[in-house]
Amino acid sequence: MNAAYEFVTGPLAWAAWGIFLLGSAWRLYSMYQLAKKKDASSMAFMDWGFSLRSIVNWLIPFNALGWRKNPAMTVATFVFHICLILTPIFLVGHVMLWDQFFGISYATLPDNVADIMTLVVIGACLYFAGRRIMQPEVRYITTGQDWLALTIVLAPFLTGFLAYHQALNYDLMIILHVVAGEIMLAAIPFTRLSHMVFAAFTRAYMGSEFGGVRHAQDW
Amino acid sequence: MNRTFPLLLAAALILAFAQGALSQQDMKTLAPAAYGKLTRPAAQFNHDQHNEKAKLEECVACHHGGKDGKQDKSASTEGTPCADCHKLKTGGKGTALTKAYHKQCIGCHQAKGKGPVACGQCHKR
Amino acid sequence: MGIAERLIEDVGLRRGVSKLTPEKIEKIVSAVITGETGARLKAYAETCMRCGLCAEACHFALSHPDDPSFTPAGKVHQTMGVLLRTGGKVDPEFIYGMAQLAYTECNLCRRCVHFCPIGVDTAYIISTVRRICHKLGVTPQYIQDTAHSHSATSNQMWVKDDEWTDSLMWQEDEAREEFPGLRIPLDKEGADIYYSVIAPEPKFRTQLIYQAAAILHAAGADWTMPSEPGWDNSDMCMFTGDFEMMGRLKRRHFESAQKLKVKRIVMGECGHAFRSVYDVGNRWLGWRWHPVPVIHAVEFYWELIQEGRIKLAKKFPGPVTIQDPCNIVRGRGLQDKLREVTRFLVEGDIIEMRPNKQHNFCCAAGGGVINCGPPFKNQRVAGNEIKAQQLAATAEKGVKTVITPCHNCHGGLHDIIHHHKLGMELKFLSDIIYECMEKPEA
Ligand code: HEM
Ligand code: HEM
Ligand code: SF4
Ligand code: SF4
Numbered sequence: 001m002n003a004a005y006e007f008v009t010g011p012l013a014w015a016a017w018g019i020f021l022l023g024s025a026w027r028l029y030s031m032y033q034l035a036k037k038k039d040a041s042s043m044a045f046m047d048w049g050f051s052l053r054s055i056v057n058w059l060i061p062f063n064a065l066g067w068r069k070n071p072a073m074t075v076a077t078f079v080f081h082i083c084l085i086l087t088p089i090f091l092v093g094h095v096m097l098w099d100q101f102f103g104i105s106y107a108t109l110p111d112n113v114a115d116i117m118t119l120v121v122i123g124a125c126l127y128f129a130g131r132r133i134m135q136p137e138v139r140y141i142t143t144g145q146d147w148l149a150l151t152i153v154l155a156p157f158l159t160g161f162l163a164y165h166q167a168l169n170y171d172l173m174i175i176l177h178v179v180a181g182e183i184m185l186a187a188i189p190f191t192r193l194s195h196m197v198f199a200a201f202t203r204a205y206m207g208s209e210f211g212g213v214r215h216a217q218d219w
Numbered sequence: 220m221n222r223t224f225p226l227l228l229a230a231a232l233i234l235a236f237a238q239g240a241l242s243q244q245d246m247k248t249l250a251p252a253a254y255g256k257l258t259r260p261a262a263q264f265n266h267d268q269h270n271e272k273a274k275l276e277e278c279v280a281c282h283h284g285g286k287d288g289k290q291d292k293s294a295s296t297e298g299t300p301c302a303d304c305h306k307l308k309t310g311g312k313g314t315a316l317t318k319a320y321h322k323q324c325i326g327c328h329q330a331k332g333k334g335p336v337a338c339g340q341c342h343k344r
Numbered sequence: 345m346g347i348a349e350r351l352i353e354d355v356g357l358r359r360g361v362s363k364l365t366p367e368k369i370e371k372i373v374s375a376v377i378t379g380e381t382g383a384r385l386k387a388y389a390e391t392c393m394r395c396g397l398c399a400e401a402c403h404f405a406l407s408h409p410d411d412p413s414f415t416p417a418g419k420v421h422q423t424m425g426v427l428l429r430t431g432g433k434v435d436p437e438f439i440y441g442m443a444q445l446a447y448t449e450c451n452l453c454r455r456c457v458h459f460c461p462i463g464v465d466t467a468y469i470i471s472t473v474r475r476i477c478h479k480l481g482v483t484p485q486y487i488q489d490t491a492h493s494h495s496a497t498s499n500q501m502w503v504k505d506d507e508w509t510d511s512l513m514w515q516e517d518e519a520r521e522e523f524p525g526l527r528i529p530l531d532k533e534g535a536d537i538y539y540s541v542i543a544p545e546p547k548f549r550t551q552l553i554y555q556a557a558a559i560l561h562a563a564g565a566d567w568t569m570p571s572e573p574g575w576d577n578s579d580m581c582m583f584t585g586d587f588e589m590m591g592r593l594k595r596r597h598f599e600s601a602q603k604l605k606v607k608r609i610v611m612g613e614c615g616h617a618f619r620s621v622y623d624v625g626n627r628w629l630g631w632r633w634h635p636v637p638v639i640h641a642v643e644f645y646w647e648l649i650q651e652g653r654i655k656l657a658k659k660f661p662g663p664v665t666i667q668d669p670c671n672i673v674r675g676r677g678l679q680d681k682l683r684e685v686t687r688f689l690v691e692g693d694i695i696e697m698r699p700n701k702q703h704n705f706c707c708a709a710g711g712g713v714i715n716c717g718p719p720f721k722n723q724r725v726a727g728n729e730i731k732a733q734q735l736a737a738t739a740e741k742g743v744k745t746v747i748t749p750c751h752n753c754h755g756g757l758h759d760i761i762h763h764h765k766l767g768m769e770l771k772f773l774s775d776i777i778y779e780c781m782e783k784p785e786a
Binding site: 035037039040042045054058066069070073077139141142146149198201202206216217 | 345380381382383384386387388390391393394395396397398399400401405410412413415417418421457458459460461462463464465623627628630632673674675676677699702703
């Protein structure tokens with residue numbers, strides 16, 4: 001157990017973070033180079049003001065027409081993404097590790113709050129999965145990639161939850177959890193989860209084109 | 220997929236609570252009064268059993284001395300509870316109580332390759 | 345569900361497909377994808393979360409509520425999605441369906457942009473699919489005929505050079521009965537305004553040229569029209585995917601204006617032509633902006649009204665409703681000016697269709713869809729049940745007139761109104777201005 005735990009929280013964690021950070025940087029860099037080479041007629045219209053205008057307007061729930069016409073999804077996706085990002089960052093268990101390994105310590109979420117947020121993420125994942133199965137317009141366009149992304153995200157939350165509650169076999173669960181978390185980090189640059197890296201830019205371009213050229217809203 | 224997960228979750232919850240109820244009453248724990256209300260289950264620690272198992276004879280192995288944030292491994296503070304020196308929050312100097320426990324316990328367990336290292340291995344429900 | 349189950353026979357598509365081989369398809373698909381696309385397509389393909397939020401956007405999808413193959417992401421899934429997944433290893437019959445879908449089931453209206461949180465531009469993807477179809481030689485017969493006309497004559501309607509000037513002189517002649525001092529000044533160097541139209545105007549809507557001349561005359565404008573090719577601002581090549589030809593057409597249009605040293609180009613009431621000149625052609629040519637400023641008729645009329653240069657003898661009786669053309673609303677933000685102009689012209693209520701302005705529903709004719717001709721007409725009308733409902737709702741409130749400042753919208757709404765027997769009439773702004781303005785010389 002100790003050797004396994006040490007391996008997954010040591011070398012494997014370094015690898016996961018390395019793949020995540022360097023991989024994301026590389027993907028952004030190569031995408032930018034490609035855009036400069038191939039999309040000059042779009043790049044020419046990139047504009048900071050209109051990019052931000054678009055991003056801000058889409059970050060307000062129910063502001064964009066698409067949000068208003070899909071209220072359930074709007075609530076689900078906002079709550080999902082907020083919990084998805086905040087929970088692992090401010091989780092006691094995680095901050096303890098930062099402190100233990102690097103002496104970095106910062107504010108944490110109370111355990112019961114984090115626990116609820118974890119359940120919210122799990123619930124949202126189940127809702128997304130349900131849509132993919134039940135809603136024809138979502139089922140029609142769903143590919144293996146989408147199930148993969150959803151599973152990769154669900155895994156660390158489910159195993160984290162089970163580990164926290166020491167359900168089933170704790171020693172196994174905590175290792176599974178750490179591995180699941182690491183898989184998620186490493187998968188971000190190379191799966192659908194790369195939308196974390198690219199969405200700001202696709203949104204920014206749309207905002208720039210609509211704002212700067214078409215003098216119209218894109219939300 | 221959406222049918223198996225709720226089942227698994229329910230099973231997990233039942234197991235989690237059952238385990239808490241079965242915990243041994245005589246288990247000794249580390250829960251100094253300084254913490255007030257605990258946010259995690261108290262870390263399990265049976266002093267004599269631990270030292271026997273770990274073949275520890277020198278008290279100073281854990282009960283070290285020190286001042287102003289500098290540890291002194293030679294000065295024994297045998298008999299002094301950790302919380303007497305390590306405060307819940309440090310004023311910049313010294314090591315806070317929680318960190319002191321984690322550093323000392325987990326650090327040693329890692330070095331020896333034996334003993335609990337993950338949260339739930341000490342903070343048992 | 346999917347395009348393969350609703351194929352429609354079209355001579356152009358059939359002939360094109362019959363000449364294809366899998367090798368040729370693969371070669372051209374990869375030539376376009378690696379040669380002409382870059383980070384945009386790649387990012388869209390990768391980050392589209394397949395969330396289906398855009399399904400609610402598209403009039404085709406809303407008009408076929410039980411068929412997800414009409415949703416924006418569903419359409420991409422069946423076309424570009426397959427090409428990217430297979431690397432272009434598809435058979436010729438697949439190309440038939442892909443072309444039919446890309447040319448006749450997406451108006452490139454960009455309503456779905458308001459629905460996609462990621463910012464995927466479905467219209468861009470479908471345009472790229474059309475580009476591939478064009479390079480494969482698989483295009484619907486009718487629209488390809490207009491593209492051929494563009495190549496041969498620089499106008500969309502096979503209008504011969506002498507027919508063009510003849511039509512202008514004819515309209516000038518006619519108009520001088522009503523406005524004795526009126527001219528349609530040809531090739532006037534240094535004029536303030538270069539007025540350009542789409543080729544269907546001289547071909548079969550000549551009264552629009554008459555009316556424009558009357559309005560420009562009454563407003564005391566310093567204007568001109570060119571006698572040489574370049575006068576047609578329309579662009580079906582943009583829609584077939586023949587971007588080389590599109591570039592030449594736009595260049596010819598701008599250069600014709602530059603030759604006459606005019607201050608700016610005023611374009612008639614057409615949406616797609618405005619898109620080609622204002623937003624698309626210039627980019628293909630590598631021009632960030634336009635060598636000669638371009639303005640759409642709606643904005644031009646708005647200016648004339650602001651300056652007090654249009655005087656009305658009477659107002660047009662309402663209530664009316666307004667069809668917002670995608671290409672000047674989502675394409676240029678003219679929705680408020682359009683309403684100010686309408687307010688100025690109309691007595692009585694403006695009863696809005698909902699949703700309206702930049703969230704309007706497309707007419708289902710734009711993007712070259714109506715130009716694909718009769719084989720696809722029924723599918724097009726059926727694909728805009730939602731617009732029929734919008735129109736019917738205003739008709740119930742007494743609306744008889746739909747103000748429609750776009751040629752494509754005219755065609756699309758005409759078919760819908762006729763099919764659903766809504767009994768509404770369509771008006772260009774220029775129809776109403778001409779009808780209501782003071783005609784002191786008359
Ligand atoms: C380097 C990788 C990671 C390590 C070493 C790690 C470690 C831990 C530890 C030690 C715990 C505490 C378990 C307990 O209380 O017994 C935990 C819990 C948890 N972790 Fe992670 N984790 C990692 C990655 C992630 C990631 C990427 C996510 C999600 C995005 C995540 C989400 C969670 C959640 C949701 C919990 C449980 C919270 C609760 O139910 O209260 N972890 N993790
Ligand atoms: C930080 C910027 C991010 C943005 C702007 C963003 C945006 C989006 C958007 C627009 C969607 C489309 C569907 C929906 O609205 O739910 C989506 C879905 C999703 N996102 Fe994110 N996201 C971000 C970060 C992340 C991260 C860090 C993860 C996990 C690693 C993640 C996981 C997911 C998953 C699994 C879905 C799929 C939901 C489904 O299956 O329908 N996102 N995201
Ligand atoms: S027709 Fe308009 S809304 Fe529908 S997919 Fe095409 S661009 Fe999007
Ligand atoms: S809304 Fe955007 S991300 Fe979602 S399926 Fe449609 S195109 Fe893809």
